[in-house]
Amino acid sequence: MxxxxxxxxxxxxxxxxxxxxxxxxxxxxxxxxxxxxxxxxxxxxxxxxxxxxxxxxxxxxxxxxxxxxxxxxxxxxxxxEPLLHCPGQAYITVSESCIYDCRFCAVPKLMGPTKSKERVIEMVRRAAMTGRLKAISLTSGVEISPEHEVERIADIAQALRTFGVPIGISVCPTERSNEILRSAGAIEVKYNLETLDPDIFQTVCPGLSFEGIKISLADAVGVFGRNSVFTNVIVGLGESDRVLLQGIDELTEMGVMPVLRAVYPHPLRLADLEMRRPSPGRILRLAEHLRRALDRNCLRGDAPQTMCYPCTGCDLIPHRDL
Ligand code: SF4
Structure with missing residues (x-):
């Protein structure tokens, strides 16, 4: 291919x-x-x-x-064959519900259960028994509050250290999430900005703070180091290429690695928002721009060990795909 x-x-x-x-x-x-x-x-x-x-x-x-x-x-x-969600990783969603209502996301509509620590450990134990477990990635909706969720995920991550593989965590950031998650043993974090257009952010992510997430991302680079901090950026929410290209430059200068994700128009969300899957040409152009931005800032797409950069399933990943 x-x-x-x-x-x-x-x-x-x-x-x-x-x-x-x-x-x-x-x-x-x-x-x-x-x-x-x-x-x-x-x-x-x-x-x-x-x-x-x-x-x-x-x-x-x-x-x-x-x-x-x-x-x-x-x-x-x-x-x-995926291990848990994706090949080589136990990528587990802990809370399958969310108090927020990001307009593109199916989680608040589905309002699924929250997995207990024991259940997550058992899932990882089974994944490890296959001999294919290279990393553990944890993500979560926000069941009660971002602070509560960070504490819950940190407690689970702490218990998973015994498996001896890298742990990455993607949650809604809080003032202390970087130090809490680092102390719990995470080596990489992802805090999702979702869009690089602040006006679109206000509409699609009500109740969340664009600037707050950016500050947490910048702090995270200081705590976790380079090639270790990521943010999902959805492509296809009505943003312009100009905003995307500028935003990619700004994030990579901060040491943050964007994951450029084609929007998925979930059937449960079609009435809430206009979402347009990007063309192949747009996907390619943006990935090429991202690769150049990573190169300029001495960041490597083949260095991360958890979550989406090593998986490559949903995106064109610089230094792996191009
Ligand atoms: S790239 Fe896609 S499939 Fe792979 S871990 Fe990320 S969201 Fe999951």
Whole structure:
């Protein structure tokens, strides 16, 4: 799968299983919560596609899987079995509910359960038994308050240190989240800005503070170091390329590594917001800009050990895909 093909597959974002293809696993994390997906790997690249009605069809051909569109083979490869949510990682959503109501996110609509510490430990123990566990990533909605959530996740992370693999954490930041999560053993953090346009942020993330998250990200670089602090940036919420390019420059100058994520228009959110999946050309241009920005600031996309940079399923990752 060449770079342009991966950009195209990300742009479509979905695939439909034909008869003999296996079932995918359902995600409990983030905007696409509740949807099944598959990881398709071809050559050096991997892409995650949501199982949904799609112009792309996934079929088995001998030992291979092929993605076909209107009779034309788009890519040949094989499916990769996720460990927990993604390949090689136990990526676990602890609280599947949220007091906030970010307009693109399915979690507040689904209001799922909160996993106990014992349940998370058991999930990781089972993942470790496969011999494929390379990292633990924890994420969480906000069940009661951001402070309460950080304490809960820190307590769980502390208990997971015994597995001896890197731990990354993505939560809503608080004044003390950096020191609390670092003391608990996390080596990487992700605090999601979601959009780089402050005006759009106000509309899509009511109740959250754009500036507050940026301050936490800047502090996090001081606590966790370079190549260790990330923020999800959704592409397709109506933001301009100019705002995105400037924002990418600003974040990377701070030492923060953006994860450029094509918006997923979840069926539960279609009435709340206009969301447009970016074109392959836009995905490529933004990823190339991000790669140059990382290079200028001596940041490496192949250095992170947890969460989305090593996974590469949903995005074009500099220094891994391009
Ligand atoms: S890139 Fe991130 S969100 Fe996407 S599948 Fe991988 S770990 Fe999950």
């Amino acid at each position: 060449d770079l342009a093909t991966k950009a195209y597959l990300i742009s479509v974002g979905t695939v439909e299983l034909q008869d003999s293809a296996p079932q995918g696993a359902a995600s409990t994390a983030g905007p696409s919560a509740g949807e099944g997906s598959v990881f398709f790997s071809s050559g050096e690249r991997t892409v995650r596609l949501t199982l949904a009605p799609s112009p792309l069809k996934l079929l088995r051909e001998g030992n291979e899987h092929v993605i076909v569109e209107r009779g034309r083979v788009v890519a040949r490869g094989h499916l990769v």
